[in-house]
Amino acid sequence: MTNYSESLDSLFQALADPTRRTVIERLSLGPASVSELAEPFDMALPSFLQHLKVLEQCGLVTSQKVGRVRTYQLVPEALNLMRHWLQNQQTVWTRRLDQLDSYLLELAKQEKQNE
Amino acid sequence: MTNYSESLDSLFQALADPTRRTVIERLSLGPASVSELAEPFDMALPSFLQHLKVLEQCGLVTSQKVGRVRTYQLVPEALNLMRHWLQNQQTVWTRRLDQLDSYLLELAKQEKQNE
DNA sequence: ACAATACTTAGGCATTGACCTAAGTATTGA
DNA sequence: TCAATACTTAGGTCAATGCCTAAGTATTGT
Numbered sequence: 450m451t452n453y454s455e456s457l458d459s460l461f462q463a464l465a466d467p468t469r470r471t472v473i474e475r476l477s478l479g480p481a482s483v484s485e486l487a488e489p490f491d492m493a494l495p496s497f498l499q500h501l502k503v504l505e506q507c508g509l510v511t512s513q514k515v516g517r518v519r520t521y522q523l524v525p526e527a528l529n530l531m532r533h534w535l536q537n538q539q540t541v542w543t544r545r546l547d548q549l550d551s552y553l554l555e556l557a558k559q560e561k562q563n564e
Numbered sequence: 565m566t567n568y569s570e571s572l573d574s575l576f577q578a579l580a581d582p583t584r585r586t587v588i589e590r591l592s593l594g595p596a597s598v599s600e601l602a603e604p605f606d607m608a609l610p611s612f613l614q615h616l617k618v619l620e621q622c623g624l625v626t627s628q629k630v631g632r633v634r635t636y637q638l639v640p641e642a643l644n645l646m647r648h649w650l651q652n653q654q655t656v657w658t659r660r661l662d663q664l665d666s667y668l669l670e671l672a673k674q675e676k677q678n679e
Numbered sequence: 680a681c682a683a684t685a686c687t688t689a690g691g692c693a694t695t696g697a698c699c700t701a702a703g704t705a706t707t708g709a
Numbered sequence: 710t711c712a713a714t715a716c717t718t719a720g721g722t723c724a725a726t727g728c729c730t731a732a733g734t735a736t737t738g739t
Contacts, residue, residue: 454582465576466727467569470649477656483686494686496728503726517685517736525657528650534585535647541592542640581697598716609716611698618696632706632715 453530459507460531468492469500473523476510480522568645574622575646583607584615588638591625595637 464470472486487497501521504510509528512521578584587601602612616636619625624643627636 454585457585458580458582461576461580465573465580467573468727470569470572473653477653477660479660484684492727493729495688495730498687499727514686517734519686523657525654525661528654532647532650532654535643535650538588538592539640539643539647542638545592545594546640583697599714607697608699610700610718613717614697629716632704634716 456507456530457534460509460527463503463507463509464531466500466503468497469504472500472504472521473509476521476523480520482518482520486521571622571645572649575624575642578618578622578624579646581615581618583612584619587615587619587636588624591636591638595635597633597635601636 464473468490471489475481475486475489483494483498483501486501487494490497501510501512505512505521507527508524510521510523512519514520579588583605586604590596590601590604598609598613598616601616602609605612616625616627620627620636622642623639625636625638627634629635
């Protein structure tokens with residue numbers, strides 16, 4: 450398996466582009482071929498293909514080719530790494546802020562006693 | 565307020581860099597000055613400052629300068645947009661996969677009846 | 680067989696991103 | 710006051726990204 454940090458790099462990078470996020474959203478509805486995916490975008494096909502390549506390389510989607518048609522689909526577990534990092538961050542922040550809160554509360558209480 | 569999609573762009577983009585993610589992790593522990601944040605990195609200060617600028621521009625952190633020291637801190641709510649997008653995606657995927665599951669289950673049941 | 684379809688590869692060009700050094704500016708401690 | 714400290718600005722290089730056109734290759738319908 451690749452480095453944890455590098456995986457996060459490429460996942461965040463992949464989703465930093467609106468075209469690629471839209472592709473992901475479209476694939477939520479089910480698998481689709483290259484041309485189906487490309488259709489809504491006003492972009493040359495080779496340019497669009499690069500986006501699909503980015504999504505596939507970071508593991509968010511997979512594809513197989515049958516005949517002359519390549520079909521893409523989501524890899525549902527692929528978001529987990531990012532979700533966990535975000536979840537983790539927010540947990541830590543919140544805990545720290547809670548501690549700060551109770552500290553300030555405690556401080557206020559003591560000040561009151563000293564009145 | 566800025567566009568929803570553009571905000572996601574800049575948030576994902578900001579977190580696509582390991583240096584910037586490490587800064588965020590460090591700031592989870594509490595506010596810190598530029599030089600405190602820069603210290604672990606083997607990087608010229610101006611280069612590092614650019615990272616801080618990116619984090620501030622996308623709203624993940626804020627800073628104030630007192631005397632000659634600039635102090636950075638997290639903006640706890642800043643991750644929400646991303647978390648919601650991810651949450652949403654995963655919800656949709658999962659629901660679709662569940663439906664597929666029950667469809668396949670149903671199919672199998674009917675095949676069994678036709679035996 | 681051969682034209683149409685569905686990608687694929689190759690190569691080019693402009694912008695952005697991540698780094699650097701060098702030279703500022705603004706505070707602060709001695 | 711003047712040197713040290715803590716950034717800040719300016720500008721320059723190099724690689725990666727996002728787009729393009731032109732020219733492939735492999736399948737499939739007629």
